[in-house]
Amino acid sequence: xxxxxxxxxxxxxxxxxxxxxxxxxxxxxxxxxxxxxxxxxxxxxxxxxxxxxxxxxxxxxxxxxxxxxxxxxxxxxxxxxxxxxxx
Amino acid sequence: xxxxxxxxxxxxxxxxxxxxxxxxxxxxxxxxxxxxxxxxxxxxxxxxxxxxxxxxxxxxxxxxxxxxxxxxxxxxxxxxxxxxxxxxxxxxxxxxxxxxxxxxxxxxxxxxxxxxxxxxxxxxxxxxxxxxxxxxxxxxxxxxxxxxxxxxxxxxxxxxxxxxxxxxxxxxxxxxxxxxxxxxxxxxxxxxxxxxxxxxxxxxxxxxxxxxxxxxxxxxxxxxxxxxxxxxxxxxxxxxxxxxxxxxxxxxxxxxxxxxxxxxxxxxxxxxxxxxxxxxxxxxxxxxxxxxxxxxxxxxxxxxxxxxxxxxxxxxxxxxxxxxxxxxxxxxxxxxxxxxxxxxxxxxxxxxxxxxxxxxxxxxxxxxxxxxxxxxxxxxxxxxxxxxxxxxxxxxxxxxxx
Numbered sequence: 001x002x003x004x005x006x007x008x009x010x011x012x013x014x015x016x017x018x019x020x021x022x023x024x025x026x027x028x029x030x031x032x033x034x035x036x037x038x039x040x041x042x043x044x045x046x047x048x049x050x051x052x053x054x055x056x057x058x059x060x061x062x063x064x065x066x067x068x069x070x071x072x073x074x075x076x077x078x079x080x081x082x083x084x085x086x087x
Numbered sequence: 088x089x090x091x092x093x094x095x096x097x098x099x100x101x102x103x104x105x106x107x108x109x110x111x112x113x114x115x116x117x118x119x120x121x122x123x124x125x126x127x128x129x130x131x132x133x134x135x136x137x138x139x140x141x142x143x144x145x146x147x148x149x150x151x152x153x154x155x156x157x158x159x160x161x162x163x164x165x166x167x168x169x170x171x172x173x174x175x176x177x178x179x180x181x182x183x184x185x186x187x188x189x190x191x192x193x194x195x196x197x198x199x200x201x202x203x204x205x206x207x208x209x210x211x212x213x214x215x216x217x218x219x220x221x222x223x224x225x226x227x228x229x230x231x232x233x234x235x236x237x238x239x240x241x242x243x244x245x246x247x248x249x250x251x252x253x254x255x256x257x258x259x260x261x262x263x264x265x266x267x268x269x270x271x272x273x274x275x276x277x278x279x280x281x282x283x284x285x286x287x288x289x290x291x292x293x294x295x296x297x298x299x300x301x302x303x304x305x306x307x308x309x310x311x312x313x314x315x316x317x318x319x320x321x322x323x324x325x326x327x328x329x330x331x332x333x334x335x336x337x338x339x340x341x342x343x344x345x346x347x348x349x350x351x352x353x354x355x356x357x358x359x360x361x362x363x364x365x366x367x368x369x370x371x372x373x374x375x376x377x378x379x380x381x382x383x384x385x386x387x388x389x390x391x392x393x394x395x396x397x398x399x400x401x402x403x404x405x406x407x408x409x410x411x412x413x414x415x416x417x418x419x420x421x422x423x424x425x426x427x428x429x430x431x432x433x434x435x436x437x438x439x440x441x442x443x444x445x446x447x448x449x450x451x452x453x454x455x456x457x458x459x460x461x462x463x464x465x466x467x468x469x470x471x472x473x474x475x476x477x478x479x480x481x482x483x484x485x486x487x488x489x
Contacts, residue, residue, distance in 0.1 A: 039217040040154070046214055 003081060004074045006048060011070060014041045024071035038067070045073075051080040090323035091263045092489060093432065094270075094331040095176070097169030099162050100314030100416045100426050101137035105169050109426070110433050112415065113441035114462045119416050120299060120310050127282040133294045136280050137312030137417025154218055156231065157196030158278035162315035162422075163228035164235065167272060171236055174319040175331060176270060178237045185268045187240035188232045189259045190317075191251025191275030193421030194284065195244075196223030201283035228276050232317075240268050249381070251275050251421035252316065253474035253482035256428070257340040259320050260484070269325045274425035276315035285311065291350075293385050299418070301382035301411035302389050302457040304448035309383045312417025316425025335435045338469070338487040339368020345479025352388055352475050357395035360481035364471060365399075368485040373403045375485075376467035377434040379427045380457075381475045382411020382443065383418055392473065393453045408465065410443040410458040424474040428484065431470035435488040438466050 001009075004024070012019040015031040022031060028038060035057065042053050053076070054064045066072040098105065101119030102112035112119065123136045144153060144161045156164070178186055199222045206212045221227060226244040233242045241262065245255040252275025259273035279285070288294055288311060295308035326333055341363025345356030365372055381392055397404045412430045419426050430441040439462055446459035472484045 036218070043214065043217045052214075 003078050007045060007074050007077055008070065010044045010048060011041055014044070022070060024069065024074065026070045028067060045077060049077060049081055051077070051084050053080065089264050089266055091260050091320055091337045092323050092326050093318050093334045093337060094321045094326050095170035095172070095174030095319035096317070096334060096429060096432065097166035097173070098314065098316045098426055098429060099139060099142065099165045100316070100419065101139055101312050102416050104142060104165070106429060109429055113412060113430055113433060114439055116442045116444045116461055117415060118444055119312070123280060123285070125281055131282070131285050131289065133285055133289050133296060135296065135310055136285070137310065137419070138280050139314055154216070155222055157199045157222045157227060159192060159196055159276045159315070160228040160231050162278060162313070163190065163276040163317065164231060166274065166276070166315040166317035167232045167236070170317045170319050171272065174321065175329070176319060176321070182269060183237045183239050185240045186238050186270045186272070187242040187268060188229045188238050188272040189241070189243060189245060189255045189262070190229045190232070190273065191245045191247070191253070191255035191421045191425070192225055192228065192277055193246060193248045193251050194277060194279050195225035196227060197279045197284045198281040199223035201281045204283065232272055236272070238272060246421065247480040247482070248476035248478055249418065249420055249423060250474035250476035250480050250482045253424035253472065253484055254342060254480070256318070256320070256424065256484060257342060257482050260337045260340055263320050263322050270319060270321040272317060273320055274315065274317035275422040277420045277422040278313045279311060279420060280313045295384060298445050299384040299414050300445040300447060301380065301384045301414055301443050302393070302450060302453040303446045304450035306384045306386070306389065309385055309413070310417045312413070312419040312423070314416070314419055314426060315422050316428060318425070318428065333489045335432050336487040336489050337484065339364050339370060339485040340483065341367050342480070342482045344481070347479055349479070350477050352391045353479060354391050354394045354398065356479055356481050357392060357473070357475050358398045360483040361395060361399045361471065361473065364483040364485045368487070370469055370485055372400050374469045375400070375403070375407055375471055376465060377431065377440055377470040378407060378409040379430045379470065379472045380409050380411045381473045382413055384411070384413065388475065390452045392475065393455055396455060404455060408440050408456050408458050408463070410441055412441050414444040424472055424482070424484070428472050428486070431472050431486045434465070434467045434470045435486055438464055440465050440467070
């Protein structure tokens, strides 16, 4: 399963949707994921990929991690996974 | 001052998953204490407790709720559901804005602390679930009740060890009596039956390895329980106006502090709380027919409590009944006064006195009518519920038959 598919599966579970309802251009807000749902999704993604996401729930927009869409989240995770594999 | 009555009751504890099951067990003198079942129990020297069996939270709460509800919150919500349903109250408008929830707990989300400490210390994990804090916080249960039932008035949690729920109910009583709120949800919840919870109690060396036998000369300590008791305290005229069924009246209360020792109880502190509750309710001592004792089954408590009762009631101490239902459901710590209030309601409403089971040998230092081993029928006008906590914080409630 690709990174994108795994991330979509996690987000879909959090949003109580089918993975097919979650597209790369979906925003979390449009999927009905609130602030608690967001931190729970980030936790689940960290667990699944064994990475640490630089996300601060205080000021999400200032975090070094773009959560504006599913695609941006996937891109951020791909980068973190690549860094993990290099280290 | 307003009169305050109880119009709803709910519970889950080792004797039953609701009030009728619990009262039936108390009538039958059934023991809910048995072998504890949880991870690493074999490493404990104390392996008995009043553990709730056959309760699956998954059937009652959805997945999102499950991630937020520690066991103590689950127990609270189960009991609150029963109590509020019985009361028939629906909270909207002015009633919702003024009604709140005051609950007692000594430990809050103990098993959430335990599970996550285990994960980071024992298993070496470096990440915990994001809801650990909102799950374990002491006020989580009170907050979820307020959210579930739209209670928008004063809500908070009281923590005074083994007197937590009596202090909480005293506070709720005061709020309704003063006219601040027409109805309050109150009681308490506790869930310490996990490895860390029992291990901590073992350290004090006051736990029994075989049974809780309050007032019996061969007693050898306390036994822990778990669960919740939740009540609807409502202003009398408010309840009458809507034709609600009234279970009992809350007539008075008192709180006192020993100001002496962090674990040893004091006869003076206990006496002042008992006498204070009578004075507060305008109740003559000889009207009291039943006392639900704190009755932990430790030497220190039982002797001190009996001496305090003898002091306050004089000759009448020999005519009243005093029993400890902890012998059946165990010591629910911060929830214990709430579950024990059910025995007071049963005495007043049904005329049945719950027994002290496991009673085997007379103790001259506890020479009162402790209703040994078998329930009894009796007409009771006033019942008291005692709670004397570690830290010397005492709270006694007085209930009247309606």
